[in-house]
Amino acid sequence: MRRFLGCCLLVLGVSVPALGEESVALAGDPFASPYVYQNTGRGPRQSFTVQYEVGYGTRESRNFAQQGVEQGLRLRYQPLDFLGVEAFGGIVIDASRGGMRGQAAAVEVIARALRQDRHHLNLDLGLGYIYDYRSDHIPRIRLTLGRAFGALDLSLSGLLEVPVGSAGRDEVDVMTSLAVSYGVLPSLRVGLEVAGEDLEGIFEEEEAEGGAKILFGPTLAWTLPQGFFVKLNTSAVRAFLGNQRFASGEDRPAAWGFMGRLALGWTWQ
Numbered sequence: 314m315r316r317f318l319g320c321c322l323l324v325l326g327v328s329v330p331a332l333g334e335e336s337v338a339l340a341g342d343p344f345a346s347p348y349v350y351q352n353t354g355r356g357p358r359q360s361f362t363v364q365y366e367v368g369y370g371t372r373e374s375r376n377f378a379q380q381g382v383e384q385g386l387r388l389r390y391q392p393l394d395f396l397g398v399e400a401f402g403g404i405v406i407d408a409s410r411g412g413m414r415g416q417a418a419a420v421e422v423i424a425r426a427l428r429q430d431r432h433h434l435n436l437d438l439g440l441g442y443i444y445d446y447r448s449d450h451i452p453r454i455r456l457t458l459g460r461a462f463g464a465l466d467l468s469l470s471g472l473l474e475v476p477v478g479s480a481g482r483d484e485v486d487v488m489t490s491l492a493v494s495y496g497v498l499p500s501l502r503v504g505l506e507v508a509g510e511d512l513e514g515i516f517e518e519e520e521a522e523g524g525a526k527i528l529f530g531p532t533l534a535w536t537l538p539q540g541f542f543v544k545l546n547t548s549a550v551r552a553f554l555g556n557q558r559f560a561s562g563e564d565r566p567a568a569w570g571f572m573g574r575l576a577l578g579w580t581w582q
Contacts, residue, residue, distance in 0.1 A: 347502040347534030348492045349546035349574045351457060351470050356391040357582045363388055364578035366403070372570030374526055374550050375510055376417070376446050379566055380409040385417075387576075395425040405446050415446030423455070435459040443474070450477045451486075464496040466504075487512045492532070500536040505529070506546055515553060525553045528572055544576040 356362075364387040370377035377383060385403030392398070399421045407414040421441025429435050439455030457470040471489045476482040489512065494504025508528040515525045530548030537543065550570040 346459075346468065347466070347494045347504065347532065347544065348468060348490075348506055349532055349544050349576060350490045350506055350508050350528075351468055351492055356389075356394065356397055357580075358391065358394045360391045360580055360582035361389070362391075362578055362580045364576050366574065366576045368572065368574040369408075370550070370570065370572045372550055372552065372566045374528070374552075374570065374572055376403070376405050376415075377572075380407070381414060382406045382408055387578075395428075397423045399423060399441075401443075403446075415448070417444060417446045419443035421453070421455070429460055433460070447482075449482060451475065452477065466494050466496075466502075468492045485513060486510075494532065494534065502534045504532045504534075506532045506548070508548075527551045530572075540580040540582070542578050542580070544574075544578075546572075546574045548572045 366383070366385040366387060368376070368383040369381075370383075371380050373379050383403055383405045385401055387399065387401045389397055389399045399419075401417070401419040401421075403417045405414045405417075406412070419441060421439050423437060423439040425435065426438050427434060427436035435458065437455070437457040437459075439453075439457075441453050441455070443451050443453060445451055451474045453472060453474045455470065455472050457468060459466065459468040461467075469489075469491050471487070474486040474488075475484070476486070488508065488510050490506060490508040492504060492506045494502045496502050506529070510526045510528070512525050528548040528550050530546060532544070532546045534545075535543045548571070550572050552566070552568050552570070554566075554568055
């Protein structure tokens with residue numbers, strides 16, 4: 314009975330450490346995460362999720378042109394509650410110049426190595442590959458730590474990417490994010506995400522790509538009936554331009570910009 318009650322509350326999106334549950338989970342979301350930049354976590358066994366994603370940026374930041382729109386489709390199959398397989402495909406449209414700037418495809422296996430109810434925190438590990446918007450082949454490794462304190466959830470993640478055989482790219486790209494959210498309702502969570510991109514650029518004399526950037530802004534996650542869910546993040550972007558190398562003919566971008574991301578998803582289980 315104790316386990317049954319804990320599972321019912323988990324499906325409703327309520328964190329219950331007293332019952333030994335491991336972290337916040339959104340009903341109908343097998344990523345078990347209310348965050349936009351951290352699609353990791355434990356999900357319901359034998360579930361399948363389709364997630365449509367759209368993003369807009371006013372300065373170059375990861376996938377975007379100086380001003381661009383990204384659209385993508387993310388699919389995830391969760392054969393076991395601790396193991397998931399994810400695939401992603403996306404395009405970026407350059408809003409300032411018109412036309413498509415690039416295409417990307419990725420695949421990743423994500424596993425939960427530690428559980429809060431057994432090990433005091435959650436640890437998710439990811440191993441994958443991306444053919445990115447610059448047409449480069451990039452293996453990637455992901456690590457995410459998380460812990461719930463009642464309705465409060467904390468998460469810290471790191472992503473390491475190694476471009477293979479790519480001229481003009483950094484040898485290693487490092488990204489990290491810190492997120493916190495609070496369940497104001499069983500189906501609604503509000504929070505804050507802070508993400509750092511290309512952080513190795515802070516310490517290099519010359520940055521080969523877009524340079525180091527910090528993103529910070531509010532996140533909202535809302536679960537709907539029948540397995541649907543919505544995630545929304547808006548962020549300010551602060552770029553460090555001092556050591557960036559710009560292509561010939563490219564205008565020097567502003568240090569400050571805006572990023573917005575929306576994810577609409579549905580889970581079948």
